[in-house]
Amino acid sequence: MGEWPPRLEELAIATVPASECPLSHPVTRMGKVVEDFFGTPVADPYRWLEDDNSAETKAWVEAQNKVTFGYLDQIPQRAQIRERITRLWDFEKFSAPFKRGQRYFYFYNTGLQNQAVLFVAESPKDKGRVLLDPNTLSQDGTVALSGFSLTEEGRLLAYSISVAGSDWQTWKVRDVATGKDLSDEIQWSKASGASWLKDGSGFYYSRYEAPAEGGALTGVNHHHQLCFHRLGTPQAEDALVYHRADQPEWYLGASVTNDGRWLVITCGKGTNPESSVFLQDLSKPGSPVQPFLDRMDATYNVVDNEGDRFFLSTNKDAPRNRLVAIRMGQSDPTHWTEIIPQAKGREVLETVSLVGDRFIAIWMLDAHSAVEFYDLKGKKTGSLRLPALGTVAGFGGRRGDAETFYTFGSFTYPGTSYRLDLKTAKSSVFRAPKVAFKPADYEVKQVFYPSRDGTKVPMFLVHKRGLRLDGQNPTLLYGYGGFNVSLTPGFSVSRMVWLELGGVYALANLRGGGEYGLDWYDAGRKDKKQNVFDDFIAAAEWLIAHKVTSTPKLAINGGSNGGLLVGACLTQRPDLFGAAVPEVGVMDMLRFHKFTLGWGWKSDYGSSETKEGFETLMKYSPLHTIKPGVKYPPTLVTTGDHDDRVVPAHSHKFTAALQAAQGGPAPILTRIEVSAGHGAGKPTAKAIAERADVLAFLVRSLGLKP
Numbered sequence: 001m002g003e004w005p006p007r008l009e010e011l012a013i014a015t016v017p018a019s020e021c022p023l024s025h026p027v028t029r030m031g032k033v034v035e036d037f038f039g040t041p042v043a044d045p046y047r048w049l050e051d052d053n054s055a056e057t058k059a060w061v062e063a064q065n066k067v068t069f070g071y072l073d074q075i076p077q078r079a080q081i082r083e084r085i086t087r088l089w090d091f092e093k094f095s096a097p098f099k100r101g102q103r104y105f106y107f108y109n110t111g112l113q114n115q116a117v118l119f120v121a122e123s124p125k126d127k128g129r130v131l132l133d134p135n136t137l138s139q140d141g142t143v144a145l146s147g148f149s150l151t152e153e154g155r156l157l158a159y160s161i162s163v164a165g166s167d168w169q170t171w172k173v174r175d176v177a178t179g180k181d182l183s184d185e186i187q188w189s190k191a192s193g194a195s196w197l198k199d200g201s202g203f204y205y206s207r208y209e210a211p212a213e214g215g216a217l218t219g220v221n222h223h224h225q226l227c228f229h230r231l232g233t234p235q236a237e238d239a240l241v242y243h244r245a246d247q248p249e250w251y252l253g254a255s256v257t258n259d260g261r262w263l264v265i266t267c268g269k270g271t272n273p274e275s276s277v278f279l280q281d282l283s284k285p286g287s288p289v290q291p292f293l294d295r296m297d298a299t300y301n302v303v304d305n306e307g308d309r310f311f312l313s314t315n316k317d318a319p320r321n322r323l324v325a326i327r328m329g330q331s332d333p334t335h336w337t338e339i340i341p342q343a344k345g346r347e348v349l350e351t352v353s354l355v356g357d358r359f360i361a362i363w364m365l366d367a368h369s370a371v372e373f374y375d376l377k378g379k380k381t382g383s384l385r386l387p388a389l390g391t392v393a394g395f396g397g398r399r400g401d402a403e404t405f406y407t408f409g410s411f412t413y414p415g416t417s418y419r420l421d422l423k424t425a426k427s428s429v430f431r432a433p434k435v436a437f438k439p440a441d442y443e444v445k446q447v448f449y450p451s452r453d454g455t456k457v458p459m460f461l462v463h464k465r466g467l468r469l470d471g472q473n474p475t476l477l478y479g480y481g482g483f484n485v486s487l488t489p490g491f492s493v494s495r496m497v498w499l500e501l502g503g504v505y506a507l508a509n510l511r512g513g514g515e516y517g518l519d520w521y522d523a524g525r526k527d528k529k530q531n532v533f534d535d536f537i538a539a540a541e542w543l544i545a546h547k548v549t550s551t552p553k554l555a556i557n558g559g560s561n562g563g564l565l566v567g568a569c570l571t572q573r574p575d576l577f578g579a580a581v582p583e584v585g586v587m588d589m590l591r592f593h594k595f596t597l598g599w600g601w602k603s604d605y606g607s608s609e610t611k612e613g614f615e616t617l618m619k620y621s622p623l624h625t626i627k628p629g630v631k632y633p634p635t636l637v638t639t640g641d642h643d644d645r646v647v648p649a650h651s652h653k654f655t656a657a658l659q660a661a662q663g664g665p666a667p668i669l670t671r672i673e674v675s676a677g678h679g680a681g682k683p684t685a686k687a688i689a690e691r692a693d694v695l696a697f698l699v700r701s702l703g704l705k706p
Contacts, residue, residue, distance in 0.1 A: 023067070023071060023667040023669075025064075025662075025668060026063040028656040028660065030046070031045050031046070032045070033045065037590065037608060045657075046652070046653040046656045049649055049653050050653075052641065052648055052652075061652075061672050064672065068669040068671050069671075071667060072693050075696045077699055078692060081501075081695050081696050081699070082689065082692035082696075085692050086112065086688055087436065088493045089112060089684065089688060090111035091414075091435050092108070092433060093108065093116065093415075093433060094106060094108055094417055094431040094433070095108075096407045096418075098396050098397070099124075099154075099397065099401065100151070100152065100154030101151075101152065101154035104124045104128070105118065105121075106118075106121075107119070109684075113684060114140075114684045115135050115141055115145065115681070115684075116134075118130070118132040119131060124405075124430070130179075131157065131179060132145065132174060134161070138163075141683030142164045142675050143161055143162070143163050144165075144680070144681025144683075145681075146161060146680065147160040147194065149193060149203065150176075151200035152198055155176055155200060156173055156176060157176055158171055158173050158205075159172055160186075160194070162677075162681055164640075165640055165642050165681055166644050167597070167678070168188075168190055168644070169189040169192060170186065170189070171185065171186035171187075171189055171205060171229075173231065184229065184233075186205060186235055187210070188208050188209070189205055189208075190597075191206060193205070193206075195254050195255045195256045197260070198259075202229050203228070204228050206226055206251070207227055208224065208225065209223070224252045225242075225243045226240075226241045226242040226252040226265060227239060227241060241265075241280070241289070242254075242278065242289050249269050249270050249599060249600065251267070251268050252265060252267055253267075254266070255302070257302075258304060260282065261281065261283050261305075261307075262279055262280065262282060263282055264279060265279070265280070265289060267296070269600075269603070270600030270603050273299050273315075273603070274298055275298075276294045276296045277302065278291055278292055278294065279292045279328065291331075292310075292326075293312075295331075297316065298315050298317075299313075299314055300314050303354055304399065308327055309325055309326070309327050309328075310327075311352075311354060311359075312324055312326060313349060313351070315517065315518050316333060317333060319517045319519050320343060321348060321517065322339075323338075323352050323359065323378070324337060324338050339374070339376075339378040340374055340378050341378075345365075346366065346516055347363045348515070350363060350369075351395075353395045353404075355395060355396070355397035355398065355399065355401050356422030357376065357422075358374065358376070358381065358422065359374040359375075359376070359378075362393075366515075367458055367509045367515045368391065368488055368489055369386065369390060369392040369408075371383060371395075372384070381425075382425050384420075384427060385427075387408065388410045388413055388444075389444065389446065390413055390488075390489045390490075391410065391488040392406055392408050394406030394417075401422065402422050402423060403419060405417055405418065405420070405430060406418050409491045410489040410490070410491065411442075411444050411462045411491065411492075411505070412444060412462070413489075413491060414432075414433045415491055416429060416432045417429075417430045417431045417432075440465070441465055443462070443463065443467075444460060444461070445460070445461050446460050447542075449538060451531070453531070455535070457509060457535050457538065458508075458509045459506055459542070460509075461504065461505070461506050462504070463499060463505070464502065467548075469546065470547060471549060471550040471553075472550065472553060473503070473548055473553060474553045474698070475503065475504040475506060475549035475553060476503060476505050476557055476698065477539060477543065477554065477556050478505070478506065478558060478562070479507070479532075479536045479539070479566075480510065480558055480561055481511060481512035481513055481532035481536065481562070481565055482513065482524065482525065482532065482562075483601075484513065484521040486509070487507055489507075494691035494694075498698075501704060503704065504549065508536060510532050510539075511528075511531045525604045526604070526606045526616065527612070529604075529605065530620060533572060533620065536556070536565055536569050537569055540554060540569075540573075551576055551577065552703070553578055553702050553703070554578050555578060555579035555581065556570070556579075556580050557580075557581040557694075559584050559679065560584050560586065561586060561604070563583050563584055563585020563646070563651075564582075564585050564587065564589075567582045567622030568621075568625070570632065570635065571625040571626055572620070572625065574630055574632045574633060578633055578634075579634045579697070580633055580635045580636075581635070581637075582637055583637075584651065585622070585646065585651060586646050587622045587654035588621065588653055589618075589621030589623070590623075591608070592650070593607050593608075595647045596644050605617065626654075626658055627661060628660070629661070630661065630662075630663050631662075631663050631666070633666055634668075634700075636671060637651045637654060637655045637670040637671070638651070638672075638694070639651035639670070639671075639672055639673070640673045640676030640677050641674055641675070641676065642675060642676060642677045643676070643677045644677065644678075651672075652670070655668065655670040673686060673690060
C-alpha cells in the first residue's frame, strides 16, 4: 500500500491541468425531434437516449464508460486514493439500538461489508445474533434492505428488499425467534413502509396495481393504494383499505398508533410538503376511514395519542413548526391546544417523540441540532448538551420506556450512539466508532454570506487546521437546495480523504431547503428556483473573494436535485468553476414529469405543461441552456443504469449535449455505474470505487498538491 498522503513527486503527472489534455469523446447521433411548447419549438436531438434498453443506448453507455475509465486509469493517484478510502472506511459501524418487546435490534457492519446486517439481542449490551444479513441475498451486494417493521412484541419482522438500487420493494416476513421467513410475499410496492396491527396478525403497506401481462410498470400516474396484508394469506387476498381514484398524484402512507386503536392515514400530493390525515378506528370492526385534517393546507405529523386526542407537529400558522394537541372532530385550529410553540428566533422544530412520559424535541438552529425536553403540558424541563455543531437523530421508543438511544455526528465526529436515561436525563456514550484519523487536525466553522438579493445564507467550511488563505486551496463546494431538505453536519469517509489531501470542503445551506422552515423552502422553488442557483454562485464568489480558493481550484458537486443545481450553475457561470461533478441530476426540466415518479416533483419545479411553467423551466433547464462554443470546465457526470427515480436519460442527454457544445479542451466525461440506482442501498464496494473516481477526477482537474 502506498504512502499517504502521496509524495509531491508522485503527484507530478496528476497536477497537469486538465485543460492541457484534450480528450476525444464518442460522437453521439443527433436525431431530428422537435417539440412545440406554446408556440416555441424546442429541439430534442438526443431523445433516443431515453430508451435505456435499446441496443444503441447500451452501445453508447459502453463507449462513454470506456473513455471515462480510460481517462481515470491514467491518474496515478487514483489507486492510492481508493486504497486510502478503503482503509479509512474499514471500521465497525453500529446504529443506535431500539427495543420491541423484550428484544433489542440494531444494525452492524464489520467495516467493508456491502450492506449492514440486522442483529437482535436480549440486552442492548450484548452482540446478540444475526437476524437478517442482506449480503447473503446477492453475490455483489446489490440486493439491499429498503424497509422494515417489527411487531409490538418483537416477534415478527416485515422487511422489504430492493435490487440494484431500484425504488421497487418486495416485502417478506421473518420469524425473529427462528430467523426463518414465512410464506408471505408482497410485490409492486413503492414509497411504502409497513405498520403492524397491535396483535401482529397483519400489516398495512402501500402499492401500485400489478402491470398487465407483458406490460411495464413505470409508476407514472398509477394510483397509490393502501392495503392490508393478513399474515399467512396470498397477496391476492389483501384488502384495499384506502384509495383515491380522484387523486392520481396522491401518495398514501399508514401507521398504527402505539395503543393499537387508530390507523393513521397520511396523504400527500407528490413531494408537496402539505398533507392530509384520515383516521380509522380499529377498535370498531368495519369502522370507515374518516377525515381528520383533510384540507391539505399544511404539514401534519402524528407523534402519539391519548385516546381520541392526538399530538401532532405541524407548520399550520407556524412556518417553523410547532406541537399541538387536537381531538377527533375538532379540526378547526381554534380548538387546538398548543403544547410547544413555534420558536421566537430562527429555530425550526424538526422532530418530536413521546418517550418516557416526556416530549423530546430536536430543534435545528442555523443548520445544526439542539435537543430539549418538555413535560406533557409543554413545560421545558431540560436540554441535552451536544459535543459539537452536528446532527442528532433517534429518541425512539414507547411512552413507558426508561431509556432511549440516539446518534450524534458531525464533519469530524463519526456517528456515535448514546444512551439516554429517561429517569435521570443523563446521557452516556453507548458505542463509539474507531476511525483512523485525528479530529484535532481539522477545524469546522460556519460563515454567513450575502446572496445576490442580499439574503444571508449559512455555509460550513471544513479544512485542515491553520489553513493559509492564499486563494490556492482546492475546494469542493456542495449543495442541494430543494424539496424542503436540510443539509446538516455529518461524517463522510471520502470527505475526510479529500481533507487529508489538503482540500477544503464547503457546504452551503441554500434556499429551497428546510434549514429555516417553510419560508426558506418557498423562497427556492417554482418561479423562485433561480434564488437557489444565485445562492450557490454567491457561495463560490465568497470563497474566491475571501481567498479560500480561486476559480481554477474550485469544484462544485451535488446529487439528484443537487445535480440539477450543479448543471444549472455550470451552464449559467462556466467561467466561475474549475470543475463540476453533477450526480444523478435532473437535467431535462421540460420532460422530468414523464418518467417514473417525476410527476411528483411538480411541487418544487412546476411543469412545462403550462405556459408559465415552461417559460420558467426553459430559463434554467441544464440541458436547454448549454451554449455551443463555450469553454466549459472539466465535468464528470455520474448516474446509475438502474436509476428509476431520476432516470439515467437525464444524465445521458446532458452529457451528449455538453460534449457536442464544448468549445474548450477540458474533458466532459460520464461515469455510468452498472447495476446501480439513485444511491440508496449502493454496496460499499461500489460506493468506494465511485468516490475514489470522483476524488481522482478532482485531483487531476484542480491540480491538487498535498
